[in-house]
Amino acid sequence: MNKILITLCLGLGSCFAAQAQKEKNELHFKSGQAQMITVFKGTIFVNGNKAFIFQKDNINYASKRNxxxxxGKSVFLFLETDNAPYKNRFLVFNIDHSLADTVVNAIASDVKDWDGDGNLEFGGAENPPVYTGTDSAYYVASRFYEIKKGKISYDAALTEKTDLKKNKIFLSDPYDANGQPKLIPKRQPKR
Structure with a gap:
């Protein structure tokens, strides 16, 4: 009896070890409207129907941000995607009936009320390239979005507040003609 129990335990242990090493490649969600949403190997299924196929399966299935x-009646699916060597991105989908439409591509972040206005926000800033000059630095432009009244829209107030905190100024057009961040003078410490 003990020999059978030991064999069974060893067998189960090797099963669990094999499962622990298996890479995750699927996600399952159920909306409040009873929509069954599955993400499997780069494809989004809604109620069993193919709703979206990624050209490249770069979804970070293990992310807690998915x-x-x-x-209201709007259902948004947040999927974190690998964007190496840059910060990971969110692809946000509006799930409507059996359709999945992309609505936003943003820096992946926690989805929470960042500015205390009662609405959920997400987004952030990419790391700027290194500038070797001592008198200037690249402007660090952020971009935040807000979920409000069943829609996702650009949150200009939070973006400006964040940029002012980081850069000490706000530029509404933070990139040059080549798409590179603009240089801003570094503030010299008062003597």
Whole structure:
């Protein structure tokens, strides 16, 4: 009896070890409207129907940021994607019936009320390239979005507040003609 129990335990242990090493490649969600949403090997299925196919499966399936966010009757699917060597990105989909439409591509971040206005926000800033000069630095432009009344829109107030905190100035057009961040003078410490 003990020999059988030991063999069974060893067998189960090797099963669990094999499962622990298996790479995750699927996600499952259920909306408040009883929509069954599955993400499997780069394809989004809604209620069993193919709703979106990624050209490249770069979804970070293990991310805790992958989630459904519901606002009123709107259902948004947040998927974190690998964007190496840059910061990971969110692809946000509006799930409507059996359709999945991309609505936003943003820096992946926590989805929370960042500015205390009662609405959920997400986004952030990419790391700028290194500038070797001592008198200037690259402007660090952020971009935040807000979920409000069943829609996702650009949050200009939070973006400006964040940029002012980081850069000490706000530029509404932070990139030059080549798409590079603009240089801003570094503030010299007062003597």
């Amino acid at each position: 989630k459904l966010v519901e606002d």
